[in-house]
Amino acid sequence: MVTFTVKASKELKKKCKKNGVNTKASFFGTIDHFCLSEIIYPFISQIYGATVIPLECKPYKDLDEELRTGLPDLGAEGIDLKTEDYNLYEPIIRELYSKRIIILETLGVLSVYVINNSSGCEKYIKSKYTSLYIDEYQDSSEPQHRLFISLLDFGLKAVAVGDIQQSIYAWRGSDPQYIQDLIDKPDVFEHHIVNINHRCHPSINNYANRLFNPKSAVQSTKEIRVYQWVLNGDQLSTVQQINGSIDKLINDGLTSSLSEVAILVRSNRSLKFVKDGLSVPFRVYSNDPLSSINTPTTKILNGLLFYYFDTTFLVNDVLEATEQFRTLSTMERKECRKIVKSLRDVPTGALKNKLITICQELIKVVITKIEKNALEKILDDEFILKQYKPINQNEVQVMTLHKSKGLEFDVVFHLDLYDWVFPKRKFTEGCYDEVFSNWEQELNLHFVGITRAKKYCILVSSTRRLNGRNEEKKRNKSQFMTIQGLPELHELYEQ
Template sequence: MFNPTPQQIAILSCNDNCVIDAGPGSGKTTTISHKINQVLSEIPWYQGVIAISYTNKASDQLKGKSKSICGDLKNSFFGTIDSFCIANIILPFGGRFFGNPDRKVKVEKFIEDETLLNKILHDLDRVLNLYKDITIDDIDHGKMRPIYDIKEEYLTFISNKFKEGLFDLRFVGCVAYLIFLSSKACRRFFKARFTHLFIDEFQDSGKEQYFLFLRVAELGIISWAIGDVNQSIFGFTNKSSKYLANLMVNKSFVLFPMNINHRCHPSIDLYGKVFLGITVDEEPDEINVFEAVIEGNECDLGTWFNNRIDLIKERFDVKDNSSIVIVARKDIHLELFSQSLTVPFKIHSKNFLDDDQSIWGSLFKRILDLAFDRRKTIYNFVNEYLNRELSSDGSKIRLISQLINHIRKICDEVLTGSQVDPKDIGDLFKKSALLLFPDSPNDFSVEKVEYMFKNPSLLEAFYPVETSQIQLMNLHKVKGLEYEIVIHLDLYNYVLPGFNYFSGGDTEELDAATHLHYVGITRAMKALLLLVGSKRYQQNRDRFISADKSMFLSGDVENYRLAWID
């Protein structure tokens, strides 16, 4: 049962544009889901909300929780910002400016000329900035069409490719925004269909998403931004917490704090606040943050942990190995650590489809997760894409269920070591995608699936976690997750923070490293162990060198952790 805190009650009572400053473990997904339920209960069937998450996995969680609360999501959209812009702006309205395509448009990365790509992106950014202070009313009264301010040769290139059925994924955000500004029909569609916009993890937004968010609010669609500037970790992809910070001081948005941590042991929550420089008055009754300084390198840290797994589990009343995660900044350090483990483990490295942000690519990841994990049901999968109450969806439901069952049987064969025909499996995936997303064909995604089945080791990323397995993942992967025990590695100067901070005073690197470490701290529910070795691996020279303990471990935080004692 949902028993909202006073902070959550205030948020749920808001019917205006707002910004939610949501700290770790604050229950933001639950709160957003209940707000969505409120909204959907008061609007007709043909309307809905836009609910944007940073990843497909996070979107699935929000959609699943919302559906469990309100049942009927009506005409809502749940997904990533790219998938939203593709499905609701570029594909339905792009033809008005680029010409009608002679085939279904594929959205993928197809431009190999980096010079051309960067020139076009630079020009799109120029046009975005031209209109940032011009209201929609002024654009309409002046009969402006911002998209036509793209340099002629680049607009011609984009148009010709669109008519050929190609659109580069890297143009999605900027071009969608310019179409939105240029098309009254697009904006009328938004107003007619959507009543609210929710964007989670706003601290990892780019400029074009920030601009689009403000424009949607300008239309009169109630818009909510949810995030935490201290958890912004994707700066290397041109995302920035500054856009969330801007909204926090924007008088057109009501600012709500949501800073009660329901996840972490109080001492872990306190440690994270002290690390960020937040003044705290309370003292923990019990400290569950520990530092262990060990002679040796990453492999020796692995040996130290391996010899104490049972002790650690017993001390903190943890039943399953899968409730323990090892986090580091770099995957190579996790690999070195894992070499000393004698217990089962799973390294969550980048999978072969991670870079495929197309609609079909995202679907195929979902299908692979479903195919290998029998805890997930075809019934629930189908419910996310089709409506069982519509007779027109009846045949599709039967067909997709048959296709997924067939794919599951083939995946079972892969698990037993049997050889399968990649073309056959590729055909099954293609048929599934054509049933659910016939207007977004992408043969490249199909080829990726076929390649994985030719190289079955690539499929291991989709195998379900077993309770006997220790989890290992980098600090970017662990964002949004929680574990009973977190073992934090890579706490060295020149790693956290990285080389650029010490060599050139790069403050962006310092901020990125600070946020990464904070994310690592706040994933822990029961206990946090900070492991530091006397040596560390230097990848660019393939050697172990003397390690310098991270500056993040010095200062006031030293008073809020204990030395580990067996």
């Protein structure tokens, strides 16, 4: 079962287990994780030849300058590889492989090549899986779409779920056209339309649908639960004022716990305002250094951290991850179980060294300096470390709009609704017209944020804002707050 975010895949696996589903032989994870663990790591050696030391997956931006030679700027917006580009860049991809490097941005094209040229990979997929479920298909790139079709050709039963209005990753090659391609194959795919949102309160659905069509029909509802707030102050003082509102939500019984309250922001920069301004307990979901590296070692370290901090995470969960990279005999499995269990008795001061030792014993590789540094960053950062601990019912959930995808909360505070910020505008010398970077993608992202809310959605702006240079500017409302057809569908509160 392939999902778009790590958090969403964990939530899905948890729900399946709760319903009594045996998940041991199933895959739950992101498309990148699937490409690495099920295709590239086990089978690329059949095509490129074996490497003596483990492979390391790196984003293009982390490559040394000399290793980028001959490649396009894969870190730039709008630059993405298609499957037809593989032959052009194969010599460079092979050369980097000889240096044990796989570029994160090449995972799609490389996986398509491997799966179509490795008989061992085809046999493995056919023997292990009978069906494939992919969520958020509207955010698939061309290589990911080709990979899905290849898996379908292997005889797997396939289900793709997507919503064109939630397409938010065009900047990295995603295109909702690929889900339309599936719809246009009625002899292969049955197209089922789900046109009722059972998650959100009707007033939230009404508001969200009017973003795209000012004449969209509205559901009957006795009350409006979408609010536009304009608060005095800048981003920091806005967050400080939200503290009291969150307390009132709990006191009035509008939500059962703080964990059902989310604060969503447009960018990582805005996360700092939230960290500095919130006085209620909270948890921030930010980028994880281990997940960014994406090697077998970091996958095991990831699992070990969950096992140490979260008692609901089982030894079997760690062993399942281990067996993605190494076959264990009955005796080896018994010994590995004993090794993993010993982790829970380790004091936090000795945790780093013990994690490294156990990881190396489990998959029989030496941890690199980069992987050790990533582990240290996590252990030294209380906000990242919280992501490995069980959800605390007494913590507000804080994340970017992108990371909220696939999640749901009783109450959502949607911040960063300023002109220039969201939707993002382009500055053109001598031009006074409003020119947007990508109105459609930004509107889709706004839609995603609004529809995370089940009961109440609060859209927040303020009278001032700090720009990227920390200069105070008089704010103008986001254009999203003045779209035609919205006025009668929200309550307005201005200080």
